[in-house]
Amino acid sequence: MAEIIRSTADAAQANLHAVLRLVAAGRLRYSETTRRPAAATVAAVAGVLDGGDFYPGEPMAAFAWPLLV
Secondary structure (H helix, E strand, C coil): CCCCCCCCHHHHHHHHHHHHHHHHCCCCCECCCCCCECHHHHHHHHHHCCCCCCECCECHHHHHHHHHC
């Protein structure tokens, strides 16, 4: 199996700005009990990620970005 290296520095900066724009627009929602992002939040973040998520069908970055901000 070939190793894949994904340079993420530029994408991370673009993703931070995109997620902060969602924050400014009031589009991020969290569960009060679990403090996890709502499904609509994960979908909104997935839609603005530069280059998409790491794995197709697995919203890992889309789930993580709201937790980071």
